[in-house]
Amino acid sequence: MKDANTWKKVDDYIAERLLPYDPDLEKVLSANREAGLPEIDVTPTQGKLLHIWARMQGAKRILEIGTLGGYSTIWLARALPADGSIVTLELDPLHARVARSNFALAGVERQVELRTGEALAQLAQMDKEGTEPFDLIFIDADKPNNPFYLQWALRFSRPGTVIVGDNVVRDGEIIRADSEDPRVIGVRSFFDLLSREPQVTATAIQTVGSKGYDGFAIGIVHD
Numbered sequence: 001m002k003d004a005n006t007w008k009k010v011d012d013y014i015a016e017r018l019l020p021y022d023p024d025l026e027k028v029l030s031a032n033r034e035a036g037l038p039e040i041d042v043t044p045t046q047g048k049l050l051h052i053w054a055r056m057q058g059a060k061r062i063l064e065i066g067t068l069g070g071y072s073t074i075w076l077a078r079a080l081p082a083d084g085s086i087v088t089l090e091l092d093p094l095h096a097r098v099a100r101s102n103f104a105l106a107g108v109e110r111q112v113e114l115r116t117g118e119a120l121a122q123l124a125q126m127d128k129e130g131t132e133p134f135d136l137i138f139i140d141a142d143k144p145n146n147p148f149y150l151q152w153a154l155r156f157s158r159p160g161t162v163i164v165g166d167n168v169v170r171d172g173e174i175i176r177a178d179s180e181d182p183r184v185i186g187v188r189s190f191f192d193l194l195s196r197e198p199q200v201t202a203t204a205i206q207t208v209g210s211k212g213y214d215g216f217a218i219g220i221v222h223d
Helices: 003-016 024-033 045-055 071-077 093-106 118-130 143-155 170-177 182-196
Strands: 061-066 085-090 112-116 136-139 162-166 200-209 211-219
Touching: 003 045, 003 071, 003 200, 024 071, 024 085, 024 093, 024 211, 045 071, 045 162, 045 200, 045 211, 061 071, 071 093, 071 112, 071 136, 085 093, 085 118, 118 143, 118 162, 136 143, 143 162, 143 182, 170 182, 170 211, 182 200, 182 211
Parallel strands: 061 085, 061 136, 085 112, 136 162
Antiparallel strands: 162 211, 200 211
16 A cells, blocks of 8 residues: 555656646745645645636636635636636634735735635625525535535535535545544534435545545535
């Protein structure tokens, strides 16, 4: 079995060949580190995967739950057409401040609406405001609330909306029904909800790489 060092080397190999050097994205990651943000951003290869999914979807409206320093937001925003937009939700005011600076650095600030505060409260407020459905929704925030985020994602969906959830394997811990880790419990509840939802066709993939062993869930909403 290959180890984590091999996973990182493969990630580096793929990035060297398929991801041209991007000084703005490198500056974004540096700004996040300098601000003391946790280094839990998606990897460059995962960021480009999100970008490609958004382009394949032809997304004009994207919702991201969990901004951190805006690295994944920028990948998604760059997939939008000129008249497209992304709403991203972030709890921590420091993270939000760093993200806003990063959006300006990357030149996507006009397409990004960053809402600061507890995500469930923000989603409820968006519902009151009559927010229209999104084409793609990316869930990457605190895992204990994943089932609630999924319920909101469904509310803000239409037939054809793609929903993506990150960090859904948790080093394989999701198979432990006896886990007392609230993050694992939240992800297992997320899977349970997906399995019962008749309006979503979904799957999940396990991933390995420079950030370790985890995975994505992806589903599409239908009538």
